[in-house]
Amino acid sequence: MELFDSSALVQCIREAVRNELKTILKEKRNLSSDPKKEESLLTKKEMADELDISLVTLTDWMKKGLPYHRLHSRIYFRKEDVFNSMKSFSK
Structure with a gap:
C-alpha cells in the first residue's frame, strides 16, 4: 500500500521546478534590461x-x-x- 501517489508527486515537483525557472528567467530579463552593465x-x-x-x-x-x-x-x-x-x- 502506497502512502502517496508517486505520479502526483512527480507532477508536483515538475510544476514547482517549472515555476521557479520562470521566476529566475523573469528576474534575469529584468536585470539584463537594466541600462547599467551587468556586473558579477x-x-x-x-x-x-x-x-x-x-x-x-x-x-x-x-x-x-x-x-x-x-x-x-x-x-x-x-x-x-x-x-x-x-x-x-x-x-
Missing part, C-alpha cells in the same frame, strides 16, 4: 587575487570597512564598489 560578484578568493593580496589581508580590510555582500553564509564583492571604496581611502 567575486568570491573572497577572486577578490584577493584581483587585488594581489592574501585572504588574511582581505579579511582585515573587510573589518576596516571594505564593502562586501553576504549571501547566506558566503561573502561576495562587487569589484566596482571595492575600487570606489579604495579611492576614497587614498584621499
Whole structure:
C-alpha cells in the first residue's frame, strides 16, 4: 500500500521546478534590461587575487570597512564598489 501517489508527486515537483525557472528567467530579463552593465560578484578568493593580496589581508580590510555582500553564509564583492571604496581611502 502506497502512502502517496508517486505520479502526483512527480507532477508536483515538475510544476514547482517549472515555476521557479520562470521566476529566475523573469528576474534575469529584468536585470539584463537594466541600462547599467551587468556586473558579477567575486568570491573572497577572486577578490584577493584581483587585488594581489592574501585572504588574511582581505579579511582585515573587510573589518576596516571594505564593502562586501553576504549571501547566506558566503561573502561576495562587487569589484566596482571595492575600487570606489579604495579611492576614497587614498584621499
